[in-house]
Amino acid sequence: MNTLEKIIKRTPVKTKRRVQRNLAIAERIHQLLQHKGMSQKDLAQKMGKQPSEICKWLTGLHNFEIKTIENIELALEEDIIEVTKSVHIQLPKPDNIKIDEPHLWAVAEKEVKYITGKQTPGKRKK
Amino acid sequence: MNCVVILQLYKRFRRVNYYTFLIEAHDKTEAEKFFNKFEGMKQMEEDLNELATWIQVIGDEYGAMPRYFRFENEAEALPPYIEKNNLRLYVCRLSEGVVVLANGGIKNGLRVQDCEELMPHFGFANKMAKQLRIMMGRGEIKIKGKEIINHEEIVLNI
Numbered sequence: 001m002n003t004l005e006k007i008i009k010r011t012p013v014k015t016k017r018r019v020q021r022n023l024a025i026a027e028r029i030h031q032l033l034q035h036k037g038m039s040q041k042d043l044a045q046k047m048g049k050q051p052s053e054i055c056k057w058l059t060g061l062h063n064f065e066i067k068t069i070e071n072i073e074l075a076l077e078e079d080i081i082e083v084t085k086s087v088h089i090q091l092p093k094p095d096n097i098k099i100d101e102p103h104l105w106a107v108a109e110k111e112v113k114y115i116t117g118k119q120t121p122g123k124r125k126k
Numbered sequence: 127m128n129c130v131v132i133l134q135l136y137k138r139f140r141r142v143n144y145y146t147f148l149i150e151a152h153d154k155t156e157a158e159k160f161f162n163k164f165e166g167m168k169q170m171e172e173d174l175n176e177l178a179t180w181i182q183v184i185g186d187e188y189g190a191m192p193r194y195f196r197f198e199n200e201a202e203a204l205p206p207y208i209e210k211n212n213l214r215l216y217v218c219r220l221s222e223g224v225v226v227l228a229n230g231g232i233k234n235g236l237r238v239q240d241c242e243e244l245m246p247h248f249g250f251a252n253k254m255a256k257q258l259r260i261m262m263g264r265g266e267i268k269i270k271g272k273e274i275i276n277h278e279e280i281v282l283n284i
Binding site for chain 1: 136137144157158161162165172174175176178179180181182183184187188193194205206207211
């Protein structure tokens with residue numbers, strides 16, 4: 001393993017996520033500019049910025065603020081980032097929650113199986 | 127000085143192969159010297175992590191596009207413009223799939239000429255980049271995708 005590989009391996013996840021996100025945003029802006037036939041200079045003019053500022057954004061190492069992204073979205077009339085709307089909820093396992101009466105968990109589990117269709121209504125105990 | 131320099135594959139990613147220079151009689155490649163110099167330096171850790179991750183993400187996902195490099199005469203440098211990162215790693219970007227890593231240091235002056243530590247690496251990278259481009263123009267260096275197909279036979283002079 002060479003030193004670059006060692007550094008990559010021990011780099012904290014938060015640094016990796018930041019670099020990945022910033023590069024993804026830069027790529028999205030670059031693609032939108034290409035798609036719309038706009039130059040960096042056009043975007044700079046539309047946003048009242050210096051072209052050098054746009055150039056910095058497209059290097060993928062700029063730390064974007066949300067308000068900057070909003071302004072770019074307005075200038076390009078396209079979304080740059082999307083926020084996930086649905087939330088995946090996972091039920092806790094019985095070992096991870098405190099239930100004074102264990103039979104309550106069994107009842108709850110059966111209800112969940114019934115609701116999610118894993119148990120047929122005919123087999124449901126009333 | 128007439129000294130032989132050999133190209134060596136340093137790290138392979140999905141979209142980019144990073145090569146490096148090995149100077150004859152040196153035990154470490156130029157890229158290895160650079161990363162070794164800063165590995166373990168607490169004050170440089172964040173800059174180094176950022177640079178290494180950036181090299182990986184570009185290598186795996188996006189390719190070595192010109193906009194990701196800082197132009198330094200015949201050569202290029204990493205990272206591209208960033209306010210707080212003072213590391214400079216000189217490279218020769220030969221295509222979207224091939225980048226040759228040289229050495230570098232900390233930029234602590236306004237111009238590279240003001241930085242004693244950087245100047246030799248800047249000079250070396252520029253000399254190498256010039257030779258590589260001339261050789262590419264003559265067809266002595268051939269790139270196929272992300273491979274330099276005849277790199278074992280390429281000899282450069284300092």
